[in-house]
Amino acid sequence: MTKWGMVIDLDKCTGCQACTTACAMENNTLPGENWQDVLYYSEGSYPTAKLTWLPRPCMQCENPSCVAVCPTKATYKDMDAGGIVFVDWNKCIGCKYCMIACPYGVRFYADEKPVVEPDVRDVFPGTGQLHAPPYQGPDSDSVRGIGIQPKGVVSKCTFCYHKVSKAPEGVADLDEDNPETKEYTPACVRTCPPKARYFGDLDNPESEVNRLIADQRGVRLKDHTGNRPQVYYLGSGADVPAYQSPKKS
Amino acid sequence: MNKGNILQGPMGLGLMVVSAIVALAAFGYAFMDLSSVGHRSFNTTSQIPWGQPIATYLYFALASSGLGMIAALSLVFGFKQFLPIAKRAIFLSFVILIAGMAVLAMELGYVFRMLWVIPLNMQIQSAMFWMGVFYVADLIFLLWKFQKMEGQEWDSKTSKQIGIASFLAVLLASGNLALIFGMMSMRPFWFDGLMPIYFYLTAVASGLAAVVFFTYFAYGFNRAAMPERTRAMFEGPMPKLFAAVLGGTVLFIAVRAVTGVYTNNPEISVVWREFLFASPVYQASLWLGIVAPFVIMMIAGLRSNPSMQVLVSIAVFAGLFAERYFFVVGGQVVPLFRGTWEWGLIQYTPSMTEWALTIMGSAMLFALYAAGERFLNLSDMPAEPAPEGATAAA
Numbered sequence: 001m002t003k004w005g006m007v008i009d010l011d012k013c014t015g016c017q018a019c020t021t022a023c024a025m026e027n028n029t030l031p032g033e034n035w036q037d038v039l040y041y042s043e044g045s046y047p048t049a050k051l052t053w054l055p056r057p058c059m060q061c062e063n064p065s066c067v068a069v070c071p072t073k074a075t076y077k078d079m080d081a082g083g084i085v086f087v088d089w090n091k092c093i094g095c096k097y098c099m100i101a102c103p104y105g106v107r108f109y110a111d112e113k114p115v116v117e118p119d120v121r122d123v124f125p126g127t128g129q130l131h132a133p134p135y136q137g138p139d140s141d142s143v144r145g146i147g148i149q150p151k152g153v154v155s156k157c158t159f160c161y162h163k164v165s166k167a168p169e170g171v172a173d174l175d176e177d178n179p180e181t182k183e184y185t186p187a188c189v190r191t192c193p194p195k196a197r198y199f200g201d202l203d204n205p206e207s208e209v210n211r212l213i214a215d216q217r218g219v220r221l222k223d224h225t226g227n228r229p230q231v232y233y234l235g236s237g238a239d240v241p242a243y244q245s246p247k248k249s
Numbered sequence: 250m251n252k253g254n255i256l257q258g259p260m261g262l263g264l265m266v267v268s269a270i271v272a273l274a275a276f277g278y279a280f281m282d283l284s285s286v287g288h289r290s291f292n293t294t295s296q297i298p299w300g301q302p303i304a305t306y307l308y309f310a311l312a313s314s315g316l317g318m319i320a321a322l323s324l325v326f327g328f329k330q331f332l333p334i335a336k337r338a339i340f341l342s343f344v345i346l347i348a349g350m351a352v353l354a355m356e357l358g359y360v361f362r363m364l365w366v367i368p369l370n371m372q373i374q375s376a377m378f379w380m381g382v383f384y385v386a387d388l389i390f391l392l393w394k395f396q397k398m399e400g401q402e403w404d405s406k407t408s409k410q411i412g413i414a415s416f417l418a419v420l421l422a423s424g425n426l427a428l429i430f431g432m433m434s435m436r437p438f439w440f441d442g443l444m445p446i447y448f449y450l451t452a453v454a455s456g457l458a459a460v461v462f463f464t465y466f467a468y469g470f471n472r473a474a475m476p477e478r479t480r481a482m483f484e485g486p487m488p489k490l491f492a493a494v495l496g497g498t499v500l501f502i503a504v505r506a507v508t509g510v511y512t513n514n515p516e517i518s519v520v521w522r523e524f525l526f527a528s529p530v531y532q533a534s535l536w537l538g539i540v541a542p543f544v545i546m547m548i549a550g551l552r553s554n555p556s557m558q559v560l561v562s563i564a565v566f567a568g569l570f571a572e573r574y575f576f577v578v579g580g581q582v583v584p585l586f587r588g589t590w591e592w593g594l595i596q597y598t599p600s601m602t603e604w605a606l607t608i609m610g611s612a613m614l615f616a617l618y619a620a621g622e623r624f625l626n627l628s629d630m631p632a633e634p635a636p637e638g639a640t641a642a643a
Binding site for chain 2 (some may be wrong): 025032033039041043054056068069070071072073091092093094095096098099100101102103104105107108109110111113114116151152153154222225226242243244245
């Protein structure tokens with residue numbers, strides 16, 4: 001069975017935030033929702049100061065703590081969808097317990113209702129073309145938390161399931177350089193300028209992601225929490241330093 | 250028996266009406282904000298998803314459990330000296346839980362949806378699922394027990410069985426509520442297997458504060474107006490129990506603080522040093538709201554003084570509310586990743602809407618309590634304490 005996984009090579013990542021932008025555009029995320037962002041942190045002081053950064057999508061954990069705590073089964077891990085963790089927007093009650101339980105801080109609750117709220121579709125009727133507003137995402141699926149997030153529910157990265165799910169069956173890797181899989185590659189992977197991201201099937205021994213994890217000793221963040229992410233990091237900088245009070249640094 | 254109860258007269262009516270107006274006004278304000286700008290009217294964020302409304306709910310829910318445990322002293326464990334406050338404690342336990350649930354309901358994204366998605370999906374792995382189950386059971390048993398008391402069934406077999414069931418529901422509900430926080434290994438400030446014990450202790454402390462304050466309130470803060478057995482309870486066993494429970498609370502906070510400050514884990518030590526102890530509000534709530542009341546209650550000459558008892562109950566009320574607030578927020582102020590656009594601790598102060606919900610819950614409690622004093626005889630107790638051994642005979 002397919003188990004989608006991502007590898008992020010921190011030696012290649014330049015922290016340019018193209019992934020952040022691509023994700024926001026692809027998934028129509030609201031202000032305050034960063035399904036994919038890049039965190040910057042510094043360690044040490046002159047002359048040994050180090051500035052590093054960490055791109056961070058949802059880890060789509062193998063043993064996700066967010067799923068266990070959800071009182072309504074709104075958040076669930078879909079093994080048939082390659083082990084992606086989804087939020088069913090029809091079941092979520094907005095208790096935000098999953099956000100408390102996620103060790104990675106990759107769940108979002110953006111509930112802002114403008115005092116005056118014109119219907120954007122009336123203001124910009126559009127022409128039906130994707131480049132003409134409004135672009136809502138052609139594959140809205142509230143059961144999987146895909147589309148524009150409604151009010152009162154939690155949202156998260158879906159590994160661009162609306163693209164990934166259309167990939168040819170049994171494919172080992174989804175690569176933007178391969179014309180056959182380009183369109184099915186998650187937006188953050190496809191857009192990454194230095195090609196620091198790889199996406200493929202962790203259950204397929206032939207996949208590039210498996211080779212990278214094995215050859216370059218891929219690590220998972222906060223593995224001690226038992227969540228076992230399906231996102232692996234390569235390179236120096238994958239050892240995220242522990243929190244330290246700025247007063248002490 | 251209740252001639253001294255000022256809340257059965259115009260004073261009670263006035264309190265009920267004024268509190269109801271305040272509760273409605275606060276609800277209206279919060280509702281208007283939520284309807285017009287959404288949850289943006291809260292100062293919570295995706296980094297601090299749980300703010301003061303959750304702390305308020307936690308405070309009310311645990312005070313309710315504490316009151317249930319205090320009622321169990323006489324109704325389950327046979328400490329007859331505490332019978333004079335049993336009915337009031339059961340009633341207060343019920344209404345404070347209703348008030349807490351009302352605040353929680355306003356915090357949720359979809360409150361009515363949970364009525365069907367929780368039972369239809371049966372996510373038994375979730376502590377929050379069990380919180381719903383146990384607190385609903387708690388509410389039902391409290392109501393049932395109160396109905397038995399209304400029917401003067403103090404000592405019947407059914408009444409005792411319901412009392413025991415109610416006590417168990419209280420233990421399960423508050424213990425499970427503790428696990429919602431205590432099981433979060435990714436939030437080290439909360440992660441603690443002894444969290445249920447801490448919650449039980451502090452629940453009883455806040456329950457005692459509530460029952461002492463509201464009983465005095467009913468008699469116009471005049472102990473001479475109380476029935477004889479109630480008076481005797483406030484002169485002897487009640488302040489001693491209060492002292493013991495506050496002592497346990499001080500001890501528990503001290504142990505958590507000492508291990509917290511000296512641990513190498515920054516997600517715990519930073520919270521204690523730079524969020525809790527660095528806050529004048531926390532310092533005031535700890536020293537004036539918990540330690541000082543404990544000292545007062547330990548001094549024999551002071552603990553039976555009615556004014557001191559009322560003062561201590563108010564101080565503990567405020568002190569424990571602050572404890573709950575700093576506990577809930579403290580578990581979230583350290584960024585999960587230091588680089589989450591936050592170099593220091595994540596900042597949070599409750600918004601006006603969040604304060605409105607706290608006020609709404611508090612005013613609801615006062616309104617419902619005043620209605621209880623006025624329409625239900627909360628000072629009621631069995632005519633004579635049952636002699637030792639009578640229980641077994643029954």
